[in-house]
Amino acid sequence: MSDTDQVTLGKRELALPRKPQRRNGREKYEKLLDTLESLLSEREASEITLADLSEAAGVPTASIYHFFPSKDAALTALAERYFDTNFRQDAFRPAATEYTSWQELVCLVSERALSYYQSNSSMQKLRFGPNATWAIRDLIMGNNQRLAEVMFEACSRSFLLPDSNDWHSRFLLAVGISDAFWAMSYSRYGRITGELVSESKRATIAYLKMYIGELLERRTG
Template identity: 55%
Template sequence: MNQVDQRTVSRRDTASPRKPQRKNGREKYEKLLDALEALITEQDSSDISLANLSQVAGVPAASVYHFFPSVDASLTALAERHYKFLSDTLLCHSEFTRLDSWQDLLFQVFERVRAYYEENAGALKVHFGPQSSWALRQLQMENHWLLADTLLKSLSREFELPPSQDWRERFMLAITINDSFWSQSYSRFGRITDEIAAEGKRAASAYLKLYLGELLQRRQRRFVAADAPVY
């Protein structure tokens, strides 16, 4: 491995948090993330230091540096917490209402994610803020794939999708298109505005329309009577 490769690996290592295995370590880890959430809500990530995080959390500096080799690592850990909560609470096993078209479902997914960012300043800042470590970019991509899986599962349940092995990738690219509009809105206004959110929806749906068409046939649902015999 040459010196350039070593420096790249080193940067990646310092941008990734070290997750605790023991109960005591997990409690400190979550306490640090709570403190980071409070800090990043009130100030820019560039103004946060690990020493400051240690002081606010009341956790020894040695523990902070053990879990987070850098501020980037702490931000990655906070992003991971938000992505997991978003997935577990808002998207998985969710029912979508008033689905007259595949576009309705797409827009509802986008609106649920946007609402989460509006209610959680920490999530908004770590996702769209100026920090862009390798570990955080990888985590953001994993989140896009997760959203794509949600779309694929939900659309397949409600509509007849044309045969293709590429739907997961198409949905991920549509999510990335929409995300780029949100990122521009955050850079300009510090939030996702209604106007730019609407433009992101149009761009993402226009891309998917190239492959899905304007309309999809609704999937036929089979209902079984409650008193029907089971064989």
């Protein structure tokens, strides 16, 4: 392994939390994440230090570093709780009775995903803010893949899709289009505006329409 690879590996390890195995360690770990969430609701991630977390949680600094070798590791741990542990695909899967077209289906899944991200101000900052680490970006990509699976499965269950081996990647790109509009809106305005939500839907539908077409025949039986 080259010196450059070792430095890169070291930086990556610093961005990852050390998850405890024992019960008392897990309880302290969760307490720290609760405290970090509270701090992040009031400040930007760039304004928070591990010393702030130690003081607010009433936990010795040495204990903070035991779990989080860096602030990025603490933010990654909180993102894992939002974007992995608490992310349930069933919550975004619409019932067949809720839509009459593939366009409505896609919009429903997008709306529910956005509502989930907007339900918590700390989650929004981690999801769309400028301080996302590579580890958080990996978590975001994982969520996008799961949303794409929800869209594809619901669409293929309800409609007769044209034959293709690329549907998973098509729907993943569609989710990515919406995501890009949301991130741009948050970066520009500090929130996700209704106008750019509408634009994201139009862009996503326009992209998928190139491969799906305007109308899909509904499955029967």
